[in-house]
Amino acid sequence: TPDNDLPIYNVATQEKKVALTFDAAWGADTTDAIIDILQGEDIRSTFFLVGFWIDRYQAEVCALAGAGHEIANHSDTHAHMKGMSPQGIEEEVRLCNDKITALTGEPVDLFRPPYGEYDATVVRTCRAMGVHVIQWDVDSLDWMGLSASEMTRRILERVKPGSIILMHMNGEHTIESLPGIIRGLKEKGFEFVTVS
Numbered sequence: 001t002p003d004n005d006l007p008i009y010n011v012a013t014q015e016k017k018v019a020l021t022f023d024a025a026w027g028a029d030t031t032d033a034i035i036d037i038l039q040g041e042d043i044r045s046t047f048f049l050v051g052f053w054i055d056r057y058q059a060e061v062c063a064l065a066g067a068g069h070e071i072a073n074h075s076d077t078h079a080h081m082k083g084m085s086p087q088g089i090e091e092e093v094r095l096c097n098d099k100i101t102a103l104t105g106e107p108v109d110l111f112r113p114p115y116g117e118y119d120a121t122v123v124r125t126c127r128a129m130g131v132h133v134i135q136w137d138v139d140s141l142d143w144m145g146l147s148a149s150e151m152t153r154r155i156l157e158r159v160k161p162g163s164i165i166l167m168h169m170n171g172e173h174t175i176e177s178l179p180g181i182i183r184g185l186k187e188k189g190f191e192f193v194t195v196s
Contacts, residue, residue, distance in 0.1 A: 005120035007113075007133035011162035018190045019164045020182075021136065023112065025050040025078045027170040028057040034169060035067045037178045041186075044068050046195040047169070048112040048134075051076030051096040058103060065104040070194040072110035072134070073097055082117040089125040097131075110134050110195055134195055136164045140181075142171025152180040159185060164195060 011017075022034065022045060038045055047064050049071060054061050065071050075081065076095035084092075097108045111131045113122055118133060126133050138158045140151045151173060155165060165181075167174055185192070 005123045007135045009135045010137040013162040016190045017193045019195045020045045023048045024169040028060045031060040033175050043192040046070040048072045048074035050074045050078045054099045061103050078114045081113045081122045082119045086125045136166035138165045140167045142174045145172045148173045148177035151177040156184045
């Protein structure tokens, strides 16, 4: 409910819908491969991009948006937001939003705090800006270097209707695991949607 100071971890629904999300702060060499895999499966995902990544990889941002994916905010500098002042939070969110809008022409109302760290001030400040704070309820742990099969098993065991899955564009085995994860979820009857 909007009264509490918690982010959105998943969406309450009986429908078998799932959102695949990718965070990007470092490296962009997997962008084309991810776009190709998702395109081949006719899936739209949500990409949470850091401001300095956007600065460095503008062509990739445009490629993601051009392929129909949702571009969302992962802060401007990948800062630790917990304990930050409302002004500091607002600046981190606004700077990144402006960069995304400048490239895509789209307004941005989704924000994922770096490291998944937040406090009530982060949630309230974002809400006052008209921005939803988005976490996840299924972590692929791709940043830990899990094998593709371990990640696939982990996700398929944990997903439920309305789940938000966390992946990273530069995870060691992210690309390798994606086809199996997508196939497995489709076999379970899930439909892929963006976070919005």
